[in-house]
Amino acid sequence: MEKDFLTIHDLAPDEVEAVLDLAAHLKAMQKSGTPHRYLEGQTLGMIFEKSSTRTRVSFEVGMFQLGGSALFLSSHDTQLGRGEPIRDTARVLSRYLDGIMIRTYAHETAEELARWADIPVINALTDLLHPCQVMADLLTMREHKGKDLSALKVAFVGDGNNMANSYLYGAAKTGMTLAVATPKTHQPDKAVVKNAMKDAKETGAKLILTDDPAEAVKDADVIVTDTWASMGQEAEHDERKKIFAPYQVNKKLLANADRRALVMHCLPAYRGEEITDEVFEANAEVIFDEAENRLHTQKAIMTMLMG
Numbered sequence: 677m678e679k680d681f682l683t684i685h686d687l688a689p690d691e692v693e694a695v696l697d698l699a700a701h702l703k704a705m706q707k708s709g710t711p712h713r714y715l716e717g718q719t720l721g722m723i724f725e726k727s728s729t730r731t732r733v734s735f736e737v738g739m740f741q742l743g744g745s746a747l748f749l750s751s752h753d754t755q756l757g758r759g760e761p762i763r764d765t766a767r768v769l770s771r772y773l774d775g776i777m778i779r780t781y782a783h784e785t786a787e788e789l790a791r792w793a794d795i796p797v798i799n800a801l802t803d804l805l806h807p808c809q810v811m812a813d814l815l816t817m818r819e820h821k822g823k824d825l826s827a828l829k830v831a832f833v834g835d836g837n838n839m840a841n842s843y844l845y846g847a848a849k850t851g852m853t854l855a856v857a858t859p860k861t862h863q864p865d866k867a868v869v870k871n872a873m874k875d876a877k878e879t880g881a882k883l884i885l886t887d888d889p890a891e892a893v894k895d896a897d898v899i900v901t902d903t904w905a906s907m908g909q910e911a912e913h914d915e916r917k918k919i920f921a922p923y924q925v926n927k928k929l930l931a932n933a934d935r936r937a938l939v940m941h942c943l944p945a946y947r948g949e950e951i952t953d954e955v956f957e958a959n960a961e962v963i964f965d966e967a968e969n970r971l972h973t974q975k976a977i978m979t980m981l982m983g
Contacts, residue, residue, distance in 0.1 A: 680790040681977050682783075682799045684807045684845040685871050689879055692814070692849045699815050699969070699976035706741060706972070713743025714979045718774040720744060722800075723789075725751045725780040726907050730943065731800050731808075734970040735777050735978075742975055747773070766792035775982045781908065796981035798974075803838060803908070804865060808977065809942045810842040812969040813900065814850065819969075820938055820962055821897055826851030826880070831896040831933070833857045833889045834923050834950055835916075836864035839902045839942060844868055844883060848875035855884040857892035859919055889923050896933045900940045901925045901950045917949060926952045938962050 677691055684692065705712045720739045722732065732748065739746040749756075756765055766789050769776055775796045778786050783804035790797035800808055814825060821828055829852070832843050836858040844864060847854035856864060863869075863885065876883050886892055893899050904920040905913045925939060939951070939959040947953040956963065 677980050680797045681807065681981060682786055682790060682797065683805050684810060684842060684849055685875065687849060689849045695811060695973065695976050695980065696815050696818060698979065699973040702975050703972040712741070714983050715739065716743035718744040718982055720746045720978065721749055721769050721773040721776045722746055723749045723751070723776060723778040723780070726801065728779055730967060730970055731779050734974055735800065738971050738975040738978065742978065762788045763792040770794040775978065798977060798981065801838065805842050806838040807842050808970060808974055809839065810846040811973040813940060813966055814846055815969045815973050816940065816962060816966040817898055819965065828897045829853040829855070829895060830898045830900060831855045831857065831892040832900045833892055833925055834901045834920060835904055836862050837902060837906055840864045841868040843900065844872035845875070847883060848872040848881045849879060851879040851881045853882040855886060855892035855896070857886050857889040857923065860887050861919065889929055890932045893929055893933045896937055898938050898940060899925060899930065899933055902942055903944065903946055904950050920950065924950060924952065925955055927954060930955065940966050943967055
């Protein structure tokens with residue numbers, strides 16, 4: 677892997693597989709109680725400009741389990757919140773820490789941090805991409821559908837947001853078929869689509885963009901959805917509910933998928949909006965496996981970058 681983990685697009689297909697293999701190994705060690713303190717004595721700085729539940733807990737616990745420690749850095753409590761340049765923060769933190777995780781708004785912020793830092797930087801979420809979550813999703817699919825991800829058809833239904841963008845990169849690197857169904861007004865990022873299509877040519881992945889959710893989920897092995905209003909879009913909530921209503925993952929939509937299809941959601945889920953309570957609870961086991969796998973995939977990423 678390169679010094680940083682900002683996007684799945686930067687990984688070679690075999691590096692994606694290596695992360696997933698290591699994540700599965702670390703998960704097995706954790707479940708068996710086998711020590712795996714590969715980052716003994718190291719410290720991860722965690723920069724949060726966006727609040728979080730799963731991201732903070734999974735990274736903090738992950739570092740503890742790997743033998744290191746994690747330091748929570750809120751933008752409200754640091755000089756970043758008072759306008760200190762990212763490049764200065766990066767150079768200072770590089771002298772204190774062994775790695776940095778950032779959860780922020782603009783993807784350019786994560787890129788600038790990585791450019792100036794001498795230590796690894798991990799993208800824990802930006803408005804453009806959510807690569808750690810999609811890596812966790814890929815691990816979950818391997819656990820429930822088999823290791824050969826290229827054999828799967830996955831449908832992403834909803835907003836062309838950071839999850840949809842990262843799914844395009846994840847699918848392109850693993851060779852799977854991915855159908856992304858979004859309204860024409862809320863499609864994935866054009867530059868991401870272009871990059872993913874180029875990656876797909878190398879792996880044989882098939883990427884489909886449509887505005888028809890029924891077409892996307894036809895014969896799908898896995899259906900993925902996400903909240904219709906991401907953090908920072910709360911003011912658009914009512915308008916988005918109207919736009920995305922046809923994209924709800926419900927029993928009627930699932931009738932088009934493979935009868936053994938799994939439904940996944942990265943959480944938090946808003947039942948009655950992007951997914952019905954009935955469908956969520958029927959797939960709760962896989963959804964919470966998916967949430968747990970944030971811990972294991974992020975531990976793998978930290979180990980590969982910082983170990």
